[in-house]
Amino acid sequence: MKKLIYLDYASTTPIDKRVLNKMSKYLTIKGIFGNPSSSNYLGIKAKNEIENARINIANIIGSLKEEIFFTSSATESINLAIKGIIYNYLTSNKKYVITSILEHKSVLETCNFIKKLGIKIIYIKNLNNGILNLHSLEKKITEKTILVSIMHINNEIGTINDIKTIGKICKKKNIFFHVDATQSVGKYSLNLKKMNINLLSFSAHKFYGPKGIGVLYIKKNKSKINLIPLLHGGGQEKGLRSGTLATHQIIGMSKALSIANDEIKKEKKRIKVLKKKLWNGIKNISGIYLNGNFKNSSPYIINLGFKNVFNKILMIEMKNIIVSSSSACNTNKYNISHVLQALGLTKNLIQSSIRISFGRFTTEEEINFVIKYLNNSIKRIRKS
Ligand code: PLP
Numbered sequence: 001m002k003k004l005i006y007l008d009y010a011s012t013t014p015i016d017k018r019v020l021n022k023m024s025k026y027l028t029i030k031g032i033f034g035n036p037s038s039s040n041y042l043g044i045k046a047k048n049e050i051e052n053a054r055i056n057i058a059n060i061i062g063s064l065k066e067e068i069f070f071t072s073s074a075t076e077s078i079n080l081a082i083k084g085i086i087y088n089y090l091t092s093n094k095k096y097v098i099t100s101i102l103e104h105k106s107v108l109e110t111c112n113f114i115k116k117l118g119i120k121i122i123y124i125k126n127l128n129n130g131i132l133n134l135h136s137l138e139k140k141i142t143e144k145t146i147l148v149s150i151m152h153i154n155n156e157i158g159t160i161n162d163i164k165t166i167g168k169i170c171k172k173k174n175i176f177f178h179v180d181a182t183q184s185v186g187k188y189s190l191n192l193k194k195m196n197i198n199l200l201s202f203s204a205h206k207f208y209g210p211k212g213i214g215v216l217y218i219k220k221n222k223s224k225i226n227l228i229p230l231l232h233g234g235g236q237e238k239g240l241r242s243g244t245l246a247t248h249q250i251i252g253m254s255k256a257l258s259i260a261n262d263e264i265k266k267e268k269k270r271i272k273v274l275k276k277k278l279w280n281g282i283k284n285i286s287g288i289y290l291n292g293n294f295k296n297s298s299p300y301i302i303n304l305g306f307k308n309v310f311n312k313i314l315m316i317e318m319k320n321i322i323v324s325s326s327s328a329c330n331t332n333k334y335n336i337s338h339v340l341q342a343l344g345l346t347k348n349l350i351q352s353s354i355r356i357s358f359g360r361f362t363t364e365e366e367i368n369f370v371i372k373y374l375n376n377s378i379k380r381i382r383k384s
Contacts, residue, residue: 005321005366009206009359010155010183010301015252016208016360022255023210026248036245037234046247053254057215060261061200062191069216069237070250074182075106076230077201077216080241081178082110082149084227085199086119089146096145098122100132101342102159103151107180108338111149119146129293130159130343138169147176153183156339156355157292158301167196176225182206186260187268187300192217198225204249208360209256213249216241271358272299274367278356281371285378291340291353305345305353309381314354317377321370324355 006014015023025031026046034042036050051065058065071077086097099111101123111121124137132150141148148170152163163179170177178199181190186207192200200217204210218225218240233242260267279302282288287307306314311325340350356370 007356008322008324010357012205013208019252019256023248023252050250053250056254062193067220071214073214074201074203077214078106079110081199086114087228094144094146095120098148100124102339130157132161141173145175149178151180153298155183157303158298159292171196204253207256207260209253210249213253275299278367282374301357303355305349309352311354
């Protein structure tokens, strides 16, 4: 098999052609390229299209359209959610934010930043299987806690946190709850009306939409959430996120989410079969480790360690089979995965681990090929 086998969908996905086609109608002189803040004909048309996209996205995630705020990415949404709340409390005696050591760097680095402003961060540990320890979370919440920020699905090991129960705990204790849902929107059905989540972040490029567009969901309820904006300017998005709205990106995200949502259950079932097939085909390779757990994890992600096989060498050996040595961000700045470290893996085993993530274009034929390839290449590397 000569063609590329892409198995890094948790890092990013290719744009669906139907999405690209739709987006192209909002870019050129013949399209609806006007500034959505302008009151001319083209601007009004663009604004209407954006509002339709907002309604569509809201319907899919079970929110109100007034609760959807467009940003440039999940990273920006996360920054706005956490800093936006915290900036209200800098002179208050409420000083605590609770998060987990397994979060994505966009949460952890935002927490590192607000630490310098005097906010104290409490990191909840995970159980051995990579799931957050809810008992420990509940015990750590006090009257000085402002916010809890926990991811739904872990981007490196695929473990699923029980955000429904965490939401209930936060509601009972009257604490804001932010969810990083970057790895779940478009793959898991969410009904935010039924969940006690105050803020939720995601990016379109994880579900075959364009890069450079994200959403921050902000629950509208009696205990109004007052966020301090990060960007000041033209006052778009009710003053929370200034900057000309990117019509084509928003339309693309909405279309991509509709496509993903139409097939959500069927696709999850299909991917589950492929993940199981892969694991069954390689689990007898000597010195193989499954990082995290199989039972309570997303079918879209599997993280594997191969004793005494350096992952960078394995990835070179795998050539046109595209996988990841860790999350995309970790590979740039951090040498070692903080997630695998938190699971208690040794440095050697962390450097022998790869993440395989499945998606819309993954086929059974590709998985069969990867099974054969891994069985042979691990032996070959160990011999050399
Ligand atoms: N949160 C999680 C769980 C992620 O997987 C990612 C990206 O990989 C992000 C946040 C950041 O997303 P983006 O780079 O689109 O801002």
